[in-house]
Amino acid sequence: MSTATIPGLRADLARLEQWMCSVTDPIQALRRGTLHLPVIEAIGRQVAAQVAGPTGFLWMTDVPPMSPELLSMLFLAIGLELGDTSDDYGRLYDVIDHGGSYKDTPIPVSQTLEATGIHTDSSNRAVWPRVVALACVRPSEHGGVSQLVSVHRLHALLARDSPDTLQQLLRPFVRDIVTPNSDRSLQSVRNNAFPILSEEGEVRLRYMRYWIEQGHQRIGQALSASQLAALDVLDGLLNSPTLMLTRRLNTGDMLFINNTSVAHGRTSYIEDPDLPRHLLRLWLDPLTTS
Secondary structure, three states, X not given: OEOOOOOOHHHHHHHHHHHHOOXXXXXXXXXXXXXXXXXXHHHHHHHHHHHHOOOOEEEEEOOOOOOHHHHHHHHHHHHHOOEEEOOOOOOOEEEOOOOOOOOOOOOOHHHOOOOOOOEOOOOXXXXXXXXXXXEEEEOOOEEOOEEEEEHHHHHHHHHHHOHHHHHHHOOEEEOOXXXXXXXXXXXXXXXXXXXXXXXXXXXXXXXXXXXXXXXXXXXXXXXXXXXHHHHHHHHHHHOOOOOEEEEOOOOOOEEEEEOOOEEEEEOOEEOEOOEOOEEEEEEEEEOOOO
């Protein structure tokens, strides 16, 4: 979706920028319907329809040049048309490298420059954003390419070629918990068990292998040979070039992903220390108001 030629967008942006200057904390103050932004609201509805549809994602490109602050507010305003924001990481989360490794410290992989692996967001059973959205303030110097995989295509291949693997993935796996302000006690981790794939109502995926391995290790319950084999088959498919769509986010680009029907990832990256990679992320749940 290109926004470059959408009539009326610049007028909405001017209205949004003027409002930003009138409030102390615009990120917290902005709510759906706070301002009359008809073009931005229409864009949001188009994005929501696409993300809820069979494709499950939408790339937004050719966003007019603007300040990072205005880009943040445009991103939030569009996101509010898709759902209510989750505050688990803060309303608008900065995806930047903090200099650590998630393999040394239980931190989200989004806070590192390492490859994420193909996954869905949130290892916490109680926290399951239905939409994950990203906006690029500044890309990396090299790498950091986004990766997308259709869960429906993945499931179809498993059902056809690896039914035993599919049955394993429909059973619960324990996950470690890294969501900020969550209870990480051993009992909470034991209770944090749920299937990787679900076929109830619609096919859905919840997966990040590293936190499954860490969860089972923390509670002293080793993964069985059949479980490990199933994860290997799953990873092989998730990383198959025939299933994966890749694209680099450039400044101003936005990506909206159905976090249940599309798995996503990011390659490792190298950044310019003076101009570090900076993305924004929203976790969104379905709207509770009309």
